[in-house]
Amino acid sequence: MPKEPETSLAEKTFVLEALKQNLRVDGRELHAFRDVQLIFGDDYGFVDVRLGKTRVLARISAEVTKPRSDRPFEGLFTISTELGPMASPAFEVGRPSELDHTISRILERSIRRSHALDAESLCIVTAQRVWSIRADVHFLSHDGSLLDASCIAVITALAHFRLPVVTVSGEDITIHDVEERVPVPLSILHWPICVTFSFFGDDENGETMYLLDATAQEEALRAGDMTITVNKNGEICQIAKSGGVAVEAEILMRCARLAAEKVKVIDKMIGDALREDELRRNKGNLDWLKEGRAENDR
Amino acid sequence: MEGLRNDGRRWNELRRIHCQLSTSGSSADGSAYVEQGFTKVLCTVTGPAEPGSRQRGRSDGATVVCEVYFAAFSGTDRIKRGRNDKKVQELQTAVQKTFASVILTHLLARSEIAISLHVLSQDGGTLAACINATTLALIDAGIPMADYVCACTAGQPAIGLGGGSGGGDDDEPDPYLDVNYLEESDIPSLTVATVGGGEKVAVVSMESRVRIERLEAMLAVGISGCARVREIMDKEVRRYGKEKLDGTGE
Amino acid sequence: MPIQIIAPAPFVDAGDGDDDDEGGVRLDVDNDGDVAMEGDAPSRKTSRHAGRIVTPGELVTDDPQWMRGHGTYLSTTADGSQSIVSSLAGTISKTNKLLSICALRFRYVPEIGDLVVGRILEVQTKRWRVDIAAPHSATLLLSSINLPGGILRKRTSTDELQIRTFFSEGDLLVAEVQTLNSDGQASLHTRSLKYGKLRNGVFLTVDAGMIRRMKSHVLTMPTSNGGGEVDIYLGVNGYIWIAKHTASLSDGAGDKGVSITRLEEEASEAIYSNVNEEISPETRAEISRIGCVIRALVKANIKIDEEMLNLGYEAALEEALQGYDWGSDTAAGKRIVDAALAKRRKT
Numbered sequence: 045m046p047k048e049p050e051t052s053l054a055e056k057t058f059v060l061e062a063l064k065q066n067l068r069v070d071g072r073e074l075h076a077f078r079d080v081q082l083i084f085g086d087d088y089g090f091v092d093v094r095l096g097k098t099r100v101l102a103r104i105s106a107e108v109t110k111p112r113s114d115r116p117f118e119g120l121f122t123i124s125t126e127l128g129p130m131a132s133p134a135f136e137v138g139r140p141s142e143l144d145h146t147i148s149r150i151l152e153r154s155i156r157r158s159h160a161l162d163a164e165s166l167c168i169v170t171a172q173r174v175w176s177i178r179a180d181v182h183f184l185s186h187d188g189s190l191l192d193a194s195c196i197a198v199i200t201a202l203a204h205f206r207l208p209v210v211t212v213s214g215e216d217i218t219i220h221d222v223e224e225r226v227p228v229p230l231s232i233l234h235w236p237i238c239v240t241f242s243f244f245g246d247d248e249n250g251e252t253m254y255l256l257d258a259t260a261q262e263e264a265l266r267a268g269d270m271t272i273t274v275n276k277n278g279e280i281c282q283i284a285k286s287g288g289v290a291v292e293a294e295i296l297m298r299c300a301r302l303a304a305e306k307v308k309v310i311d312k313m314i315g316d317a318l319r320e321d322e323l324r325r326n327k328g329n330l331d332w333l334k335e336g337r338a339e340n341d342r
Numbered sequence: 343m344e345g346l347r348n349d350g351r352r353w354n355e356l357r358r359i360h361c362q363l364s365t366s367g368s369s370a371d372g373s374a375y376v377e378q379g380f381t382k383v384l385c386t387v388t389g390p391a392e393p394g395s396r397q398r399g400r401s402d403g404a405t406v407v408c409e410v411y412f413a414a415f416s417g418t419d420r421i422k423r424g425r426n427d428k429k430v431q432e433l434q435t436a437v438q439k440t441f442a443s444v445i446l447t448h449l450l451a452r453s454e455i456a457i458s459l460h461v462l463s464q465d466g467g468t469l470a471a472c473i474n475a476t477t478l479a480l481i482d483a484g485i486p487m488a489d490y491v492c493a494c495t496a497g498q499p500a501i502g503l504g505g506g507s508g509g510g511d512d513d514e515p516d517p518y519l520d521v522n523y524l525e526e527s528d529i530p531s532l533t534v535a536t537v538g539g540g541e542k543v544a545v546v547s548m549e550s551r552v553r554i555e556r557l558e559a560m561l562a563v564g565i566s567g568c569a570r571v572r573e574i575m576d577k578e579v580r581r582y583g584k585e586k587l588d589g590t591g592e
Numbered sequence: 593m594p595i596q597i598i599a600p601a602p603f604v605d606a607g608d609g610d611d612d613d614e615g616g617v618r619l620d621v622d623n624d625g626d627v628a629m630e631g632d633a634p635s636r637k638t639s640r641h642a643g644r645i646v647t648p649g650e651l652v653t654d655d656p657q658w659m660r661g662h663g664t665y666l667s668t669t670a671d672g673s674q675s676i677v678s679s680l681a682g683t684i685s686k687t688n689k690l691l692s693i694c695a696l697r698f699r700y701v702p703e704i705g706d707l708v709v710g711r712i713l714e715v716q717t718k719r720w721r722v723d724i725a726a727p728h729s730a731t732l733l734l735s736s737i738n739l740p741g742g743i744l745r746k747r748t749s750t751d752e753l754q755i756r757t758f759f760s761e762g763d764l765l766v767a768e769v770q771t772l773n774s775d776g777q778a779s780l781h782t783r784s785l786k787y788g789k790l791r792n793g794v795f796l797t798v799d800a801g802m803i804r805r806m807k808s809h810v811l812t813m814p815t816s817n818g819g820g821e822v823d824i825y826l827g828v829n830g831y832i833w834i835a836k837h838t839a840s841l842s843d844g845a846g847d848k849g850v851s852i853t854r855l856e857e858e859a860s861e862a863i864y865s866n867v868n869e870e871i872s873p874e875t876r877a878e879i880s881r882i883g884c885v886i887r888a889l890v891k892a893n894i895k896i897d898e899e900m901l902n903l904g905y906e907a908a909l910e911e912a913l914q915g916y917d918w919g920s921d922t923a924a925g926k927r928i929v930d931a932a933l934a935k936r937r938k939t
Binding site: 364371372389390391392446450451452453481482483484486487488489490537538539576579580582583584585586587588 | 645647
Binding site: 142145146149152153157158267268270274278279280281282283284285286287288289290291292293294296297300301304 | 428431432435436438439440441442443444532536537541542543544545546547548549550551552553554555557558561562565
């Protein structure tokens with residue numbers, strides 16, 4: 045089994061000592077994200093997110109199915125993630141690693157359980173026909189912060205996706221072709237964004253150091269981590285810190301506030317990118333876009 | 343009813359905690375049983391022992407593995423949770439990671455510490471009870487740890503209890519300490535675990551949406567609860583130790 | 593913001609329980625400090641069970657004169673001073689300036705020279721892996737056992753092929769810890785006629801901490817009711833073997849002065865036999881009575897040594913209990929233990 049090679053002691057000391065002097069190996073500030081690049085595909089709901097060398101692809105698809113019997117008014121939404129050898133040779137096909145579980149669990153908690161997608165809006169005919177939305181996340185390259193990148197990817201892809209218009213007349217359900225009727229965006233209630241903090245040992249003042257957007261190397265060396273999911277309204281959707289180094293509660297609060305700040309920036313960035321893409325698609329026809337944004341602004 | 347929660351407690355009142363060490367006799371190296379209200383968890387620890395066949399063990403420390411079993415009758419509905427259940431795996435990872443960083447693993451090279459948790463009854467705060475039970479079982483097994491890991495939950499009700507509950511303003515109701523199942527499914531809540539009685543937080547887990555301003559209060563209540571839980575567990579460990587030493591007649 | 597947490601309503605108040613030793617109770621250095629400081633004074637080597645229980649995370653001392661031992665770690669406080677903190681629940685033991693914590697319950701940690709009872713886990717080409725209830729299984733090399741036909745015989749490839757005829761999986765043996773490697777893994781040897789395969793008896797496990805270290809861990813006890821003599825192997829690792837006494841070959845050698853080679857020939861026949869001798873029902877009854885005494889003592893948290901075992905056995909005889917499972921029965925077991933303790937106080 046190929047295993048991630050361990051970091052040498054010299055490298056480890058180098059990185060940690062540099063951190064104590066507030067320096068990161070790639071020259072970033074301690075609390076700076078790498079540049080997020082969003083590239084949209086030709087289809088709606090296809091996003092390629094690049095965060096430094098990390099690259100994550102998200103694809104949204106929709107189909108009409110029967111709803112669950114205990115929730116007749118709600119559509120279905122699933123997120124599927126799988127880490128394969130494409131991202132890093134350390135990941136194996138068919139044998140989910142712990143990281144795999146963590147990512148799918150936290151995405152689930154962040155996006156699905158916080159009701160980012162209005163499940164009731166996916167209902168076509170109660171108890172008979174609903175939309176089933178599926179988000180497939182592919183990891184193309186792994187250089188740390190897979191979770192943050194995949195969360196951005198899913199949210200952006202959901203906001204970018206357009207659902208074909210459906211008309212119901214009596215028993216008949218007609219799904220209109222994209223050419224026929226302009227498809228509509230999904231009803232997204234809020235945009236939860238994951239921010240992962242990596243904790244390292246104490247600095248000179250005896251305070252735990254924390255980094256944002258760690259690279260794969262920093263992830264391998266960190267003493268603990270915590271993922272906070274926040275939306276731009278300052279609501280925390282989820283916190284997950286399981287184990288790792290114990291951190292003062294005060295620092296946790298500082299992290300939470302910092303996360304809220306960062307999320308505002310990312311949120312705006314995603315909004316801008318979406319608008320730009322829309323402009324490009326409609327060659328300056330903005331009426332369309334206003335419709336879409338109004339929904340998202342809720 | 344003024345100022346009381348649905349089970350008659352005040353906002354800052356813990357449920358009854360009953361804990362016991364060495365429950366499984368000599369079949370395990372350490373064992374403990376914890377009841378927090380109606381949440382009941384049994385934990386057994388085997389190790390430090392030869393690692394299983396899967397890996398040869400790390401040369402620089404012990405590996406910690408954790409298995410969680412939910413009894414089918416533990417919840418309100420009879421549900422058999424398999425090994426691949428998401429909730430089970432989540433608990434396993436949380437417990438495993440927490441204790442891997444608290445146990446002084448470097449003293450136990452090339453060995454394995456196996457934690458096995460049996461959830462017998464769930465009434466909110468399952469993760470917290472699991473963590474507390476594991477702490478006690480590890481102490482019973484004589485495995486070196488930096489400190490107690492104590493866990494507690496805190497919830498944020500939408501409306502205050504009214505009455506004379508201290509501190510909270512009308513628009514900022516007091517957080518509930520140690521939520522039960524009803525409260526857990528009703529209001530946003532978080533689980534927090536601290537190392538030692540202080541403010542060092544090892545685990546925070548929250549799954550519901552809450553305003554960032556309210557987080558601080560919830561954390562603070564949870565952490566104070568952890569400190570109280572530590573006192574209770576410490577008392578039981580001392581009582582057990584005393585009983586054990588008295589027998590030797592020395 | 594100060595938060596007051598109300599303690600839950602008490603369940604069963606087990607006695608008082610309200611000792612005020614919560615929080616950072618410090619080691620009383622003044623009491624023992626002067627003893628330790630007079631370096632030449634013949635101080636007690638270890639003041640076992642200083643009486644106080646410490647729990648993980650508890651500050652043991654912040655006095656820099658002490659050295660930290662097992663069960664403790666150093667913690668640096670905000671102002672840079674170092675203090676010794678406990679990592680176990682147990683009692684403090686002091687050896688001169690060394691502070692260590694003796695856990696209430698722990699796994700056996702092998703030490704060179706320990707007599708252990710073990711069980712074969714796995715047979716490999718030139719060695720056995722032996723379970724001795726330690727963190728790591730021990731190894732027993734083919735070259736560390738008495739080969740049939742003489743100690744001085746060279747080990748041959750035939751022996752390697754026949755390795756299962758000496759010990760196979762599941763066999764019990766008594767051995768001595770010869771060496772330890774850096775991980776604390778033990779290597780055993782049975783190169784003495786005292787050691788070897790175990791038969792003619794019953795196996796019992798107790799916590800390793802319940803066996804007191806003694807001069808000899810192999811006891812031969814005369815029993816009444818026509819039981820004859822019974823051998824008790826008290827493995828330091830908590831494994832115990834109680835068996836019918838067999839005339840030890842080494843005893844024979846001392847008395848009769850049989851030549852070494854002659855002795856070895858005899859040894860070769862008996863030593864690796866898998867067949868039990870004939871054991872009379874009386875002996876079986878006494879073996880099981882001793883087993884019950886051990887279980888009762890362990891249940892009452894009393895360490896096992898030769899004295900307690902003899903006293904306990906006497907007490908059990910006086911009670912003349914029937915059946916062979918009263919050791920775990922609290923009432924009868926407790927009576928025996930109390931009687932034994934009373935006897936000890938008298939002597």
